[in-house]
Amino acid sequence: MATNIGMMDSAYFVGRNEILGWINDRLHLNLSRIEEAASGAVQCQMLDMTFPGVVPMHKVNFDAKNEYEMIQNYKVMQEVFTKLKITKPLEVNRLVKGRPLDKLEFRQWLKRFCDSINGGIMNENYNPVEGRSRGGKEKSVKGASKASKSLQTNNMHHHPPVTTSTKPTGLKQAKSHAVGGGSNSSAEVQALSKELAELKVSVDLLEKERDFYFSKLRDIEILCQTPELDELPIVVAVKKILYATDANESALEEAQECLDESLGLEAAEEEEGEEVEEEAEAEEEETKT
Known part of the structure; x- marks a missing residue:
């Protein structure tokens, strides 16, 4: 069991996009950015898939946004590490509010660790969506998009259409606001595009x-x-x-x-x-x- 992986291991040269694709593929999610997995809930479920029944998924909060909620998820992970006798230090503070590199390195380690179990063969009997339903909350996980769409469809069928009024709707207000501040928005977009280009070069x-x-x-x-x-x-x-x-x-x-x-x-x-x-x-x- 590869619990201690040296910093020169090939695991730490896996890119962010590959890690993101691995998470989405294994857990049937649709995350667009690796930062969306910062709460620790995704990592807990990845361990739950690798070691079924070891992770108390009812304690995992998939809707964690505040630090204290994220810390609770990582405490659950620490309990799992103890059960499995994993010697990898779990530095919660660095994972919750540390550098992006610290978080990426932990996910790189997690991928290498999970791939070392059973030769990296995926547990086909594991249902990720069902596994998340055992968690504390799941509202922010994009894997539940189908359920939210069905709820929207039911609401459309059961609620009468809203009658029009002489007052401008929220959409019209937003449009008028966008037109009024168009020049400012364009300047902001250009500034952000320039900053993004510089970051890519870096x-x-x-x-x-x-x-x-x-x-x-x-x-x-x-x-x-x-x-x-x-x-x-x-x-x-x-x-x-x-x-x-x-x-x-x-x-x-x-x-x-x-x-x-x-x-x-x-x-x-x-x-x-x-x-x-x-x-x-x-x-x-x-x-x-």
Whole structure:
């Protein structure tokens, strides 16, 4: 069970769109943005699909929007981690209000973890929509769009049409407001479009930089795996840094200790070898005399 996955694992190079597609496909949802899965409810259901019956879905709130509601969902997830003996640290504060990268990394880990169970084979007997119906709320989940449409149809059949009046409707008011502030709206759209273009350029540059450094680390890893170099102290120390699983603590100190210990042993062996050679030379000189 892949509970501890190193930061250099391929799992952490899966893109946002692939994660989003994986969630929508597995849980029969129609999320348009990865941020819509920030409440923790989707993650709980993904674990429920992977380990049926382990997650108390009646405690999961699919309509969570406030921090305290999201925290409750992640508490449910923590209980599941404890039951399954998953050692992955669940940093709730960072997942609720941390950086987008922290949230993405957790979803990348979750995909890698779920794919490692039963070879990633989907549980065909699991009904995601039925699973969500066992949750606390489900109003904000787009997977329930069919139910909302049927309710709208029933309302249209059972309620008489609204009679017209001399007062402008909400739609007309909205149109008149849009016409009045058209120039401002156009300027805002242009500004947002420019900002979006700049953000896309920044993302592309960051991805290229990430790939550049990853390729270098991969070359170092391949070099360290050379059989002739595998047992060298410096190679052992480098591997400790490459394969460290704790993202919050640096492995440099541990690697340095390992290297110092190895070098200390080598120095002691060299001194011992020199002493043996000196003793042998002394014995040889005594024999000659």
